[in-house]
Amino acid sequence: xxxxxxxxxxxxxxxxxxxxxxxxxxxxxxxxxxxxxxxxxxxxxxxxxxxxxxxxxxxxxxxxxxxxxxxxxxxxxxxxxxxxxxxxxxxxxxxxxxxxxxxxxxxxxxxxxxxxxxxxxxxxxxxxxxxxxxxxxxxxxxxxxxxxxxxxxxxxxxxxxxxxxxxxxxxxxxxxxxxxxxxxxxxxxxxxxxxxxxxxxxxxxxxxxxxxxxxxxxxxxxxxxxxxxxxxxxxxxxxxxxxxxxxxxxxxxxxxxxxxxxxxxxxxxxxxxxxxxxxxxxxxxxxxxxxxxxxxxxxxxxxxxxxxxxxxxxxxxxxxxxxxxxxxxxxxxxxxxxxxxxxxxxxxxxxxxxxxxxxxxxxxxxxxxxxxxxxxxxxxxxxxxxxxxxxxxxxxxxxxxxxxxxxxxxxxxxxx
Amino acid sequence: xxxxxxxxxxxxxxxxxxxxxxxxxxxxxxxxxxxxxxxxxxxxxxxxxxxxxxxxxxxxxxxxxxxxxxxxxxxxxxxxxxxxxxxxxxxxxxxxxxxxxxxxxxxxxxxxxxxxxxxxxxxxxxxxxxxxxxxxxxxxxxxxxxxxxxxxxxxxxxxxxxxxxxxxxxxxxxxxxxxxxxxxxxxxxxxxxxxxxxxxxxxxxxxxxxxxxxxxxxxxxxxxxxxxxxxxxxxxxxxxxxxxxxxxxxxxxxxxxxxxxxxxxxxxxxxxxxxxxxxxxxxxxxxxxxxxxxxxxxxxxxxxxxxxxxxxxxxxxxxxxxxxxxxxxxxxxxxxxxxxxxxxxxxxxxxxxxxxxxxxxxxxxxxxxxxxxxxxxxxxxxxxxxxxxxxxxxxxxxxxxxxxxxxxxxxxxxxxxxxxxxxxxxxxxxxxxxxxxxxxxxxxxxxxxxxxxxxxxxxxxxxxxxxxxxxxxxxxxxxxxx
Numbered sequence: 001x002x003x004x005x006x007x008x009x010x011x012x013x014x015x016x017x018x019x020x021x022x023x024x025x026x027x028x029x030x031x032x033x034x035x036x037x038x039x040x041x042x043x044x045x046x047x048x049x050x051x052x053x054x055x056x057x058x059x060x061x062x063x064x065x066x067x068x069x070x071x072x073x074x075x076x077x078x079x080x081x082x083x084x085x086x087x088x089x090x091x092x093x094x095x096x097x098x099x100x101x102x103x104x105x106x107x108x109x110x111x112x113x114x115x116x117x118x119x120x121x122x123x124x125x126x127x128x129x130x131x132x133x134x135x136x137x138x139x140x141x142x143x144x145x146x147x148x149x150x151x152x153x154x155x156x157x158x159x160x161x162x163x164x165x166x167x168x169x170x171x172x173x174x175x176x177x178x179x180x181x182x183x184x185x186x187x188x189x190x191x192x193x194x195x196x197x198x199x200x201x202x203x204x205x206x207x208x209x210x211x212x213x214x215x216x217x218x219x220x221x222x223x224x225x226x227x228x229x230x231x232x233x234x235x236x237x238x239x240x241x242x243x244x245x246x247x248x249x250x251x252x253x254x255x256x257x258x259x260x261x262x263x264x265x266x267x268x269x270x271x272x273x274x275x276x277x278x279x280x281x282x283x284x285x286x287x288x289x290x291x292x293x294x295x296x297x298x299x300x301x302x303x304x305x306x307x308x309x310x311x312x313x314x315x316x317x318x319x320x321x322x323x324x325x326x327x328x329x330x331x332x333x334x335x336x337x338x339x340x341x342x343x344x345x346x347x348x349x350x351x352x353x354x355x356x357x358x359x360x361x362x363x364x365x366x367x368x369x370x371x372x373x374x375x376x377x378x379x380x381x382x383x384x385x386x387x388x389x390x391x392x393x394x395x396x397x398x399x400x401x402x403x404x405x406x407x408x409x410x411x412x413x414x415x416x
Numbered sequence: 417x418x419x420x421x422x423x424x425x426x427x428x429x430x431x432x433x434x435x436x437x438x439x440x441x442x443x444x445x446x447x448x449x450x451x452x453x454x455x456x457x458x459x460x461x462x463x464x465x466x467x468x469x470x471x472x473x474x475x476x477x478x479x480x481x482x483x484x485x486x487x488x489x490x491x492x493x494x495x496x497x498x499x500x501x502x503x504x505x506x507x508x509x510x511x512x513x514x515x516x517x518x519x520x521x522x523x524x525x526x527x528x529x530x531x532x533x534x535x536x537x538x539x540x541x542x543x544x545x546x547x548x549x550x551x552x553x554x555x556x557x558x559x560x561x562x563x564x565x566x567x568x569x570x571x572x573x574x575x576x577x578x579x580x581x582x583x584x585x586x587x588x589x590x591x592x593x594x595x596x597x598x599x600x601x602x603x604x605x606x607x608x609x610x611x612x613x614x615x616x617x618x619x620x621x622x623x624x625x626x627x628x629x630x631x632x633x634x635x636x637x638x639x640x641x642x643x644x645x646x647x648x649x650x651x652x653x654x655x656x657x658x659x660x661x662x663x664x665x666x667x668x669x670x671x672x673x674x675x676x677x678x679x680x681x682x683x684x685x686x687x688x689x690x691x692x693x694x695x696x697x698x699x700x701x702x703x704x705x706x707x708x709x710x711x712x713x714x715x716x717x718x719x720x721x722x723x724x725x726x727x728x729x730x731x732x733x734x735x736x737x738x739x740x741x742x743x744x745x746x747x748x749x750x751x752x753x754x755x756x757x758x759x760x761x762x763x764x765x766x767x768x769x770x771x772x773x774x775x776x777x778x779x780x781x782x783x784x785x786x787x788x789x790x791x792x793x794x795x796x797x798x799x800x801x802x803x804x805x806x807x808x809x810x811x812x813x814x815x816x817x818x819x820x821x822x823x824x825x826x827x828x829x830x831x832x833x834x835x836x837x838x839x840x841x842x843x844x845x846x847x848x849x850x851x852x853x854x855x856x857x858x859x860x861x862x863x864x865x866x867x868x869x870x871x872x873x874x875x876x877x878x879x880x881x882x883x884x885x886x887x888x889x890x891x892x893x894x895x896x897x898x
Contacts, residue, residue: 012770015419018509019744019753020516023590029519078537084493085526085533091497092522095504095515103423103508110426110505114436117498124490181424182773186875187868188786190427190793192505344751349520349590353527361527364557368534371554375545383547392553399531399560406567413581413595 001175006334009174013336016100021342024350026097030323030338033093038319040087041206042213042312044161047079049214049246051127051154058150063141064238068218070140073131073150075217080124080157097338098171101330105170108180109163110192116163123156158207165203166195172266172329173197174336201260208257209315211250212288216307218243219296223304229379240304244296247307251289258282265325268333272325281321284314360402364395418763419770420756422742423508425793429864432807433506434726434798440495440502442722446613446714447492449606452562453614454484455532457641458539459552459559466552472630474543474551480621481540488617489536493529507798509742510576510733517593517735517751518572525568531561570606574599576734577725578661585737588750593735597659605656608649612687615642616713619694619706632698639695646687661736664728667838671727676720683717730799730838739840740798757843764845765791775878779847782878785870787848788855795831795842795852803864814860823853 022029050072057069094102106113130150137144144150170177173196180196183189222240225231258281262273272278291310295303330336370391375382384392426433458477465473503511515522535558542551571580571594579585580596615638622638625631657665690709694701731739737746737753744756759768766772766779766787776787792802792810800810814823827849834841844852859867 011419015770016421016423018512018516019421020513020751022516023520032523081489081493081533081537084497085529088497088529089523089526091500092515092519092526095500095512096519099508099512099515103504103512106501106504107424107426107508110428110433113501113505114440117440117494117501121491121494124494125486128486128490177424178771178773181771185872186879187871188773188790188793190425190797192426342752344588346520346590349518349524353520353524356524356527361530364531364561365534367557368531368538368554371542371546371550372534372538375542378545381547382545382550384550389550389553392550392557395557396553396560399557399564403560403564403567406564409591410595410600413591414597414600416581 005175010335012177013100013174013330013334016104017341018099019342021344022096023344023346025343026338026341029093029096033090033097034319034323035316036086036089036093037322038312038316040083040090041209041319042308042315043079043083043086045206045210045213045311045315046217047076047083048154048157048161048207049210050076050079050217051150051157052210053214053218054130055147055150055154058144058147064235066141066144067235068239068242069144070134071221072214072217073127075221077127077131080127084120097341098326098330100336101171101174102167104174104177105167108170108177108189108192109167109195112163112192112195113167116160119156119163120160123153123160126150126153126156161207162198162203163195165206166198169197169199169202170195172268172326174330174334175268199261199264201257201264205254205257205261208250208254209285209318211253212247212285212292213250213308213311215243215246215248215250215292216311218246219300219304219307223301224376227377243307244292247292247296248289251285251292255282255286255289258285266329268329269325270328270333272328275324275328277321277324281318284317284321288314356402360398363391363398367391367395418759418768420743420759420768421509422769422771422794424771425797426505427793427797427802428806429801429803430805432797432801432805434807437499437502437506438719438722438726440498442714442718444492444495444499445718445722446710447488447495448566449610450613450617451484451488451492451532451536452566453610454480454488454618455535455555455559455562456611457559457614457618459555462539462548462552462555466548469548472627474548476621476625476630476634477555478540478543479624480618481536483617483621485536485540489533493533507733507740507742509738509744510740513734513738514572514575517575517590521568521572521590521594525565528561528564528568532558532565535561566606566610567603570603571595571599574602577664577729579735584735584750585746585748586750588748588752592750598656601652601656601659605649605652608645608652611641611645612649613710613713615639615645615691616687616706616709619701619709620703622694622698623701623703623706628698631701635694635698635701639691642691643688646684646691650684660728663837667728667730668724671730671838672724673720676724679716679720683712686712687717731834731840733798741795741840741842742798743840743842745840757841760843764848765794765843766845766848769794779845779851782881783874784851784854785858785867786874788851788853789859789867789871791844791848791852792855792859795840799839802859810856811860811863814856816860818857818860820850820853820857823857824849827853827856 053072054069054076057065057067057072060066060069126149130144130146130153133146133149134144176196180194181189218239222236222243225236226233262278262282265273288310292307296307331338367388370388371382371384374384374388428436458481461473461477464470465477500511535554538554539551539558542554574580574596575593578596578598579593580599581592584592618638619635622631622634625634729740731745733740733742737744737748739745743760744753747753747755756768766777772790776783776790779787789802796802796810800808800813802810804811827844828846830836831839831842832844832849855867858870
């Protein structure tokens with residue numbers, strides 16, 4: 001690619017920017033995008049990993065595996081919901097800063113973008129179908145029915161993940177966008193029926209992280225359930241051992257796939273693989289195995305609770321590496337600088353978000369998660385302490401006050 | 417070269433990209449409105465269960481919650497971002513305009529989404545596992561948080577029709593764009609209808625109640641909720657029509673299908689009759705009947721309503737400055753936005769579009785049909801399908817015996833000048849007018865097949881001419897060397 005071609009591509013990307021600009025500095029959106037992506041992908045991996053455990057349990061004759069499969073189905077169900085709802089945030093932020101890239105990539109594969117919605121709904125429903133067919137059965141060691149539906153669910157989720165992977169990969173190839181639009185026979189392709197770009201190493205890497213993440217879940221599961229009066233410690237210890245193995249073996253597999261990804265980066269990524277962030281991503285992943293080997297010895301009561309936060313930290317390093325790769329290609333090679341996005345400051349909406357995030361989100365979720373946590377560890381009915389009750393009352397007041405401020409400010413602006 | 421912010425065009429030949437958006441959006445409205453209404457209903461029922469120490473009400477909340485979790489939360493939480501996905505591919509600048517003005521509002525809504533999703537699981541799975549008082553608190557938080565998501569999104573939806581305050585165009589600012597008469601009336605109307613939907617969908621759960629006395633009690637509760645909300649919603653709809661721009665009413669009178677008005681009235685009347693019947697004779701409330709009624713609301717009520725909202729915005733798609741064909745048609749000094757019309761008038765659409773292939777940037781006899789189709793795709797296909805089927809097909813608007821000369825007159829006199837109230841102004845160079853007209857006439861007379869054959873011939877001729885030229889220059893070079 002010569003300099004004039006690069007300039008043409010850079011001009012194209014700048015032309016596509018939304019003229020409305022941004023309400024605050026682009027770095028804030030990029031930062032939030034990376035953070036929320038790390039959270040999103042953690043739940044995606046948790047959902048995939050626990051789905052695999054559900055399936056292993058479903059096809060195994062081992063009573064422990066059966067029980068574990070049934071328990072992990074509950075985690076998988078909730079993880080899909082959380083992955084979807086948390087995934088809304090990076091989806092929002094990528095449209096803000098990388099709108100030229102995200103929109104072009106999506107339009108050129110529009111049928112797949114729409115298919116994504118349908119397949120995700122079907123995959124989710126297939127998982128629920130499996131749950132409803134088997135959920136009522138008290139004997140968790142019985143052979144489950146409709147195992148095909150859980151298989152279907154996992155397969156659809158993997159397809160959905162591949163679509164998203166492909167759309168994200170297409171962002172990184174602005175030099176190919178016009179050639180994807182104009183077919184080889186000279187006709188323009190308005191159909192959006194093709195996925196144009198992917199890297200199987202990259203896709204396999206992100207999917208493979210489901211193994212160590214699911215391992216982290218199992219270790220946490222043992223720790224969480226172990227305090228219940230009715231805990232079956234033999235079963236729980238077995239589950240934790242499986243988890244430790246999955247963390248170690250899975251991290252090694254993921255690291256190898258990461259190396260494969262780095263070795264197959266496009267030319268436009270130049271020396272990224274040997275750069276600090278290129279190396280940091282892989283080191284972070286293998287570090288999870290080392291951490292598990294050292295810190296999860298024996299009962300490891302405290303560290304067991306650290307297994308998932310540790311996975312999040314590692315995911316965050318990978319998410320930063322991923323973002324740096326994008327920056328390296330789009331800015332480093334094509335000179336598209338997201339820092340110079342036009343800014344039309346809006347302090348009110350910026351402030352309202354951060355206050356809502358910190359106060360409403362912080363207090364209410366603290367209350368919700370405390371209740372869920374305690375109820376899960378209690379046999380019978382859980383009655384919260386006076387402090388937790390007060391936290392509940394405070395949460396109600398906070399959300400009600402939020403709604404009130406919405407109307408007070410709104411009516412003031414309206415009447416002004 | 418000056419380029420404007422236009423993306424490639426996605427064209428779905430069977431139903432049209434606009435309808436794909438409408439399908440997803442309509443389904444999402446049913447799911448999301450029902451969820452919010454039900455969240456508030458749960459808050460009320462949990463409170464009552466706590467005060468009166470009733471297990472049956474909590475059991476109802478659990479069953480309705482589980483039903484919602486599987487059908488509306490799964491589908492609703494996916495079709496929500498699904499609307500982003502569909503509008504991204506069908507109308508990237510439309511959704512981009514909303515995202516760039518309201519990104520923090522969406523982010524704020526996301527905080528409430530997270531609370532909602534965690535909350536719905538807790539409401540369903542913690543019945544009998546936490547005390548009633550705690551369940552009530554969770555339900556109240558869940559209800560208010562759900563309501564907050566609706567309040568936030570309605571401000572953004574109303575901006576699509578009209579920024580809250582006229583001052584927004586001049587001064588900008590999120591608050592001016594978000595709050596206005598249109599916002600509050602639409603909000604009230606949606607809240608009313610969301611209770612109607614909650615009552616209808618809740619009927620599916622009531623149908624499954626075994627105890628006749630409890631079934632009667634819940635049928636009455638939902639019946640009253642449905643009757644009152646339907647009547648208030650219908651009254652608010654009349655008020656809403658007074659809050660939209662005159663232009664929107666003009667479009668509504670002229671462009672909406674004839675079945676719109678009668679179908680809305682029939683659905684409202686049918687809904688009221690349904691509630692009265694189920695209150696008087698709860699035993700007729702079976703799941704198939706209630707499920708059928710939910711489908712009626714979706715197909716005959718929401719579909720025309722969403723179609724109307726989409727039509728009434730024309731020629732704009734967002735904020736009265738982004739045309740439905742993605743071109744920015746108006747200055748917005750408050751946001752530093754410039755109309756793209758002057759550039760298009762000077763350079764033409766082919767030169768200004770970033771994705772125009774090099775060989776189509778200037779129209780000539782060898783690319784006329786392909787250039788014409790490209791222009792039609794950019795300027796027309798968001799609202800008019802160039803195929804036989806789909807959304808408002810182009811061929812239906814063109815007389816059978818039209819000539820290219822007549823077509824050119826129409827395109828130049830009407831489309832490039834913006835002389836149709838509900839259609840964007842579409843500036844074109846004379847050569848582009850000729851290309852578009854040639855395409856439209858060929859599309860009318862021979863359909864897509866004829867157009868594709870003509871384009872293939874153009875490409876073949878072009879390749880042939882290029883190959884000949886290459887050969888000639890090779891011969892010339894050889895002779896020079898000799």
